[in-house]
Amino acid sequence: MSTHTTPGDPLIRIDGASKSFALPRGGTFEAVKSVSLTVDKGDVFGLIGKSGAGKSTLLRLINLLERPDSGSITVAGRELTALNKRELRDARQNIGMIFQQFNLLQNATVYENVAFPLRIHGTLNAPRLAARVLECLELVGLADKAENYPAQLSGGQKQRAAIARALASRPDVLLCDEPTSALDAETTRSLLDTLRDINLRLGVTIVIVSHELSVLGAICNRVAVIEDGALAEQFALADTSSARITALGRELAYYGSEGFAATAWKGIEHV
Numbered sequence: 001m002s003t004h005t006t007p008g009d010p011l012i013r014i015d016g017a018s019k020s021f022a023l024p025r026g027g028t029f030e031a032v033k034s035v036s037l038t039v040d041k042g043d044v045f046g047l048i049g050k051s052g053a054g055k056s057t058l059l060r061l062i063n064l065l066e067r068p069d070s071g072s073i074t075v076a077g078r079e080l081t082a083l084n085k086r087e088l089r090d091a092r093q094n095i096g097m098i099f100q101q102f103n104l105l106q107n108a109t110v111y112e113n114v115a116f117p118l119r120i121h122g123t124l125n126a127p128r129l130a131a132r133v134l135e136c137l138e139l140v141g142l143a144d145k146a147e148n149y150p151a152q153l154s155g156g157q158k159q160r161a162a163i164a165r166a167l168a169s170r171p172d173v174l175l176c177d178e179p180t181s182a183l184d185a186e187t188t189r190s191l192l193d194t195l196r197d198i199n200l201r202l203g204v205t206i207v208i209v210s211h212e213l214s215v216l217g218a219i220c221n222r223v224a225v226i227e228d229g230a231l232a233e234q235f236a237l238a239d240t241s242s243a244r245i246t247a248l249g250r251e252l253a254y255y256g257s258e259g260f261a262a263t264a265w266k267g268i269e270h271v
């Protein structure tokens with residue numbers, strides 16, 4: 001999909017975004033507090049933080065699955081927070097998303113799961129739609145599972161099907177919410193390989209939430225640490241020379257080091 005950015009512009013701009021939720025017994029809880037950050041085209045950008053820090057909410061602000069109470073979200077030059085419903089539906093074609101629990105349609109085949117968003121949007125005729133679905137399934141190594149139902153797939157295969165579905169509209173951005181948390185170490189490594197390949201070969205910009213340092217360390221070039229809904233720090237993973245502010249930032253220093261680079265793809269450990 002073509003972008004509306006000019007060279008040098010970030011692909012994603014979160015500007016002063018805040019999000020509160022109503023509490024069941026009254027009052028509100030501020031899950032995201034005035035966060036501003038940018039993600040460049042081609043980045044694999046990690047969001048890390050303790051449980052409840054607001055990572056998933058921040059990720060969901062990027063495609064307006066959660067609408068910020070204040071602040072703005074701009075993706076590929078379009079300010080999503082200023083769009084009407086129809087324009088937003090169109091802009092969301094440019095932002096794929098995958099989830100920890102895969103969120104596949106259980107009563108549809110893998111093929112139909114991937115075809116689903118294309119049918120809804122209705123821009124491709126039948127032969128082009130079929131070709132696009134197969135192209136996406138081949139990309140994730142699932143072409144031979146097209147007629148299987150999700151219940152007949154392993155966890156890793158389910159997540160691959162979800163990736164194929166997320167890429168069907170050829171988005172510039174792929175949002176990943178804990179994509180490997182339900183997978184074993186070996187499957188995690190293979191899935192991260194696929195995500196890295198998608199980033200490198202297709203140029204898809206990835207924003208990934210994970211509580212696993214090793215996952216972020218293996219795949220990200222930039223990381224933001226979220227604490228109590230606020231941006232605590234952000235850094236390039238390879239920049240191990242500047243002092244890190246947070247404990248998580250310091251722990252991640254190893255993953256930018258030469259020692260890690262030498263063993264990065266030999267074993268992903270769940271921490």
Ligand SMILES: Nc1ncnc2c1ncn2[C@@H]1O[C@H](COP(=O)(O)OP(=O)(O)OP(=O)(O)O)[C@@H](O)[C@H]1O
Nearest residue numbers: 021022031049050051052053054055056057058211
């Ligand atoms: N829809 C909602 N309604 C009410 N509170 C919510 C809602 N979504 C999130 N929250 C609250 O906002 C806070 C941040 O949640 P969020 O899921 O963004 O955190 P997280 O950092 O992704 O955590 P985890 O790693 O445990 O998934 C939590 O306290 C959570 O309970």
